[in-house]
Amino acid sequence: MKRYDYILAGGGLAGLSLAYYMNQSVLRNKSILIIDKEEKKKNDRTWCFWEKDLPSAFDPIVYRSWEKVMFFGSDNFEKKLDLGDYMYKWIRGIDFYDFVRTDLASNPNITFLYTSIERITDTADGGFVITEEGQFIADYVFDSITPLAIDKDNRHNMLQHFKGWEISTPHATFDPLCPTMMDYRVPQEGPGVRFCYVLPVDEHRAMVEYTVFSDKLLEPQDYVRELHSYIRDVLQITEFTIEAEEFGIIPMTDEHPKTSKRNRVIRIGTSGGFVKASTGYAFVRTQRFTQQLVSQLLTVGKPLRRKRTLFQWFKNLLDSTLLNVLLKQRYSGKAVFTRLYKHNPTPRLLAFLDEQTSFWEDLKIMSTVPIAPFTKGMFDSLVRRF
Secondary structure (H helix, E strand, C coil), X not given: CEEEEEEEECCCHHHHHHHHHHHCCHHHHCCEXXXXXXXXXXXXXXXXXXXXXXXXXXXXXXXXXXXXXXXXXXXXXXXXXXXXXXXXXXXXXXXXXHHHHHHHHCCCCEEEEECCEEEEEEECCEEEEEECCEEEEEEEEEECCCCCCCCCCCCCEEEEEEEEEEEECCCCCCCCCCCEEEECCCCCCCCXXXXXXXXXXXXXXXXXXXXXXXXXXXXXXXXXXXXXXXXXXXXXXXXXXXXXXXXXEEEEECCCCCCCCCCCEEECXXXXXXXXXXXXXXXXXXXXXXXXXXXXXXXXXXXXXXXXXXXXXXXXXXXXXXXXXXXXXXXXXXXXXXXXXXXXXXXXXXXXXXXXXXXXXXXXXXXXXXXXXXXXXXXXXXXXHC
């Protein structure tokens, strides 16, 4: 059995982000093992996010970025949103994987192992990992592969599931200077909300994504049907070729991830609750949380348990309230998001969704949603918790 300083169980967004930041610090001198089921050689996902227009680590691989985005909501509301100090960015999965692997390749202290993980255990001697290729132990194991449990009756559990096509058209169709961030001009069925977004590559090519927030997945043919309908009826495109496609599922839950007793196995990524419960956004939060982990390892020599402050408790309650409103169908989801984007400055709303606003700013934003349904949703969320 071989020992390492750190083992990263999973080489996706969270694992590779953590490895990247480790490699930018003196932790690059530690022995690090990254275990993933297989080497990522395909463009298997898309990350879209907003970020202040400041230098960031992954600027070199931003595929496209925009200063303005289109929003189409209920009651024929549509608006080109000015993002202020923010930029809306698109990073392709394959570009991220290649960028980080290239950065790590020059460090002989970092080892990749492509195999299946059978078990991860927290022991007195460290995090213990059993794989098809052998057994390994480390001072700390950072686990991004253990599924997040979403089965408690007193919590709110939804899924963000989506299917996207990168399509090309024979005629100039798309505006490369302005993507559609949210388009609710699609049929709404059942609890939750449905929308599409369009990321233009150029005038002839774009990624078109159909997204659903709900408690159940659709049948495979349903995603295909809705994409065809949106492209034909809303975008008014009759001729197109599908160049690539993607499908994904992201848990949207207010359940807390389980922590190990000895704190030798640290859950990160989706497994660690890095995904914003009410939106499904994860890229920027993953960067923030993995950088915090590296800072803790550098300053105190170990990961610290996340402190649950009153302010964070309130932020989590707002997430739970929105999930409750959507799941219980207390108010139309597309009407809720339309009101948010119609009655708030876009930069403030983006900061709110990133949990970067003050308590008073949160109250201002919440005053723009329907009061009665959200009051009921908040009360129900509190009852569920206590």
